[in-house]
Amino acid sequence: MTKNVVETDNVVEMLVRESNLTLRQLEAVIFYYSNIDRKIIKDGYVEFKGEKVPKGAFFRILNQAKANIRKAFVTLLIMAYLGLIDINQLNVIMQLNGIMMQLKDREGRVSEELLNAFMEKIKTTIDFRKRVK
Helix, strand or coil, X not given: CCCCHHHHCHHHHHHHHCCXXXXXXXXXXXXXXXXXXXXXXXXXXXXXXXXXXXXXXXXXXXXXXXXXXXXXXXHHHXXXXXXXXXXXXXXXXXXXXXXXXXXXXXXXXXXXXXXXXXHHHHHHHCCCCCCCC
């Protein structure tokens, strides 16, 4: 994964806006996993995005990101367990993941129109059932 994927990939940019991760948290996760086999702490600092960030601050951001990711999964599990989303919605989520992988493999930026349609599909898939009056 390239270092500036967050800055150059408009699919990632759109998804981050709709996620419970901040841009900084996502960048920390990408940096951490891209450097998993390397020592990233030097003299109490992490060289992150061209800056020396105190290791405590970096790992606080990283741990917040990991907690947000875990909570997102647990939220889906709770919703499924309580019957608030059904197996068909979970299947559509997996199909959307497949579509995202196809978008990732495309050359160049994805059109705004396609991104908006994709986002609308996400919103309608993860929607609560309508109340019967």
